Amino acid sequence: METTKKWSIVAFLPPLVFLLLIILVRRAKESPGTPPQPNYPPGIVQLLEKWKAAEFVDINDSAALELGIGGMAMEHAPGTATELQEQKLRESIRSLLLAYHSGTIDAFRAFRAPIDNFTMTPGVAELLAKEHKPLPHDPREQFKIYWQTENSGNYSFFKGASFRTAQADIVARTNLIDDLSFQVQQNPNAGLISAGASVEFDETPAKILSQTGRIYYATVAILVKPVGQPYPVWCRFYWSGKHSAWLPLELAAAYSGPRQFTITF
Numbered sequence: 001m002e003t004t005k006k007w008s009i010v011a012f013l014p015p016l017v018f019l020l021l022i023i024l025v026r027r028a029k030e031s032p033g034t035p036p037q038p039n040y041p042p043g044i045v046q047l048l049e050k051w052k053a054a055e056f057v058d059i060n061d062s063a064a065l066e067l068g069i070g071g072m073a074m075e076h077a078p079g080t081a082t083e084l085q086e087q088k089l090r091e092s093i094r095s096l097l098l099a100y101h102s103g104t105i106d107a108f109r110a111f112r113a114p115i116d117n118f119t120m121t122p123g124v125a126e127l128l129a130k131e132h133k134p135l136p137h138d139p140r141e142q143f144k145i146y147w148q149t150e151n152s153g154n155y156s157f158f159k160g161a162s163f164r165t166a167q168a169d170i171v172a173r174t175n176l177i178d179d180l181s182f183q184v185q186q187n188p189n190a191g192l193i194s195a196g197a198s199v200e201f202d203e204t205p206a207k208i209l210s211q212t213g214r215i216y217y218a219t220v221a222i223l224v225k226p227v228g229q230p231y232p233v234w235c236r237f238y239w240s241g242k243h244s245a246w247l248p249l250e251l252a253a254a255y256s257g258p259r260q261f262t263i264t265f
Contacts, residue, residue, distance in 0.1 A: 191256025
């Protein structure tokens with residue numbers, strides 16, 4: 001389920017232009033049929049054109065994809081991350097791209113629920129229980145029903161990815177991190193769309209922090225090319241030492257203009 005949490009644009013735009021952008025994009029999202037392209041301010045137009053001109057790797061080209069992911073620098077303070085964490089993060093980045101490229105439930109499950117110890121979030125579980133009776137008790141079956149409900153038809157829309165500006169940062173913290181939306185707003189963007197979580201894990205960030213006194217977060221930003229306007233996708237993971245896996249925590253897009261799909265997370 002996708003929600004608009006906040007609106008933000010590149011910092012150099014004045015408040016009046018920011019308000020104009022909100023109005024234009026909201027009208028575009030509310031219009032029936034094919035949404036019109038908003039009349040963006042010059043700063044946003046330049047940013048969108050820059051994204052369009054980027055060099056993209058075809059996600060179907062597995063060799064090029066592996067080369068791009070393998071070439072991403074894993075930014076972190078010396079001694080913060082292990083080789084295993086870096087390797088697992090590259091696998092998670094691959095799963096992220098394939099989840100929204102292949103259009104299959106297996107690819108989406110590999111990214112969104114990489115371990116078996118998960119449940120649907122209370123809001124999603126309540127919605128499923130109202131619409132599907134009787135609802136299976138197995139979270140894996142609930143996950144399947146949810147995916148089928150949200151993604152009827154073709155769910156393949158990431159066609160390419162650009163790794164020249166891709167970011168992957170790993171940090172170790174002794175407290176919980178701010179929402180991903182704050183970091184997206186501090187970087188070049190043409191609005192902000194945040195996807196509501198459908199899954200939660202037995203090991204939450206708060207639980208890991210209370211047990212170990214420290215938690216690792218990884219924040220990834222990749223410029224992706226769907227059908228239409230390219231834009232950066234941001235994803236935040238947290239490390240589960242129990243499962244030796246990066247678990248997806250938040251997903252956001254630095255673009256709130258017209259699109260032909262809704263991101264499920």
